[in-house]
């Protein structure tokens with residue numbers, strides 16, 4: 469099969485995108501990225517590395533080294549790209565400095581999150597906590613979390629500001645309990661539906677949600 473790096477249109481696209489990036493902001497920085505073999509972050513990494521003169525270090529979190537080397541085969545000998553094997557559900561350990569953190573890991577396709585509902589929740593919830601802990605430990609100055617507009621359901625505005633809470637009229641922090649309970653309730657629901665998920669907890673307990 470043809471490598472993505474042999475596809476002319478792809479190379480042109482990432483080259484054009486690379487030119488549009490704020491290189492001054494990124495120059496000389498160490499950036500830890502999760503979800504690196506996925507659609508968005510792999511495109512971002514390719515766009516950062518395509519310019520060979522660009523001084524940057526990307527610490528790419530990958531589920532397996534093979535995944536990373538296979539997706540970024542063009543850059544396996546490029547010192548600007550370093551792989552760290554990590555499942556971001558668990559605490560993340562990286563040697564050296566990290567200036568910026570980008571959290572792009574998730575199950576994102578309907579099949580993925582239908583088949584792995586608990587992992588999908590943990591990756592997003594524990595994942596962001598672990599990426600935040602990493603940022604705090606490393607005194608990083610920025611963390612970017614890739615969310616999705618699906619969290620708003622039918623949003624009633626076209627352009628969504630960061631503090632938008634959906635159709636809820638409640639104040640931002642009051643929404644915390646609603647969303648957290650919603651997530652916990654979903655967790656319980658999924659466990660009830662998918663008894664095999666209980667293997668996760670190494671025991672058989674029956675669970676139910678009280679309202």
Ligand SMILES: NC(=O)c1ccc[n+]([C@@H]2O[C@H](COP(=O)([O-])OP(=O)(O)OC[C@H]3O[C@@H](n4cnc5c(N)ncnc54)[C@H](O)[C@@H]3O)[C@@H](O)[C@H]2O)c1
Nearest residue numbers: 503504505506507508509555556572573574576614615616
């Ligand atoms: N693609 C879109 O149109 C879109 C739209 C809205 C939001 N997003 C969000 O942007 C982010 C990136 O999307 P994408 O389309 O590139 O995703 P993708 O499905 O292409 O890639 C997901 C990545 O997450 C990694 N991953 C999964 N589980 C992991 C784990 N436990 N530990 C470490 N890595 C793990 C996978 O290996 C893969 O590299 C996601 O959070 C997604 O929800 C994407």
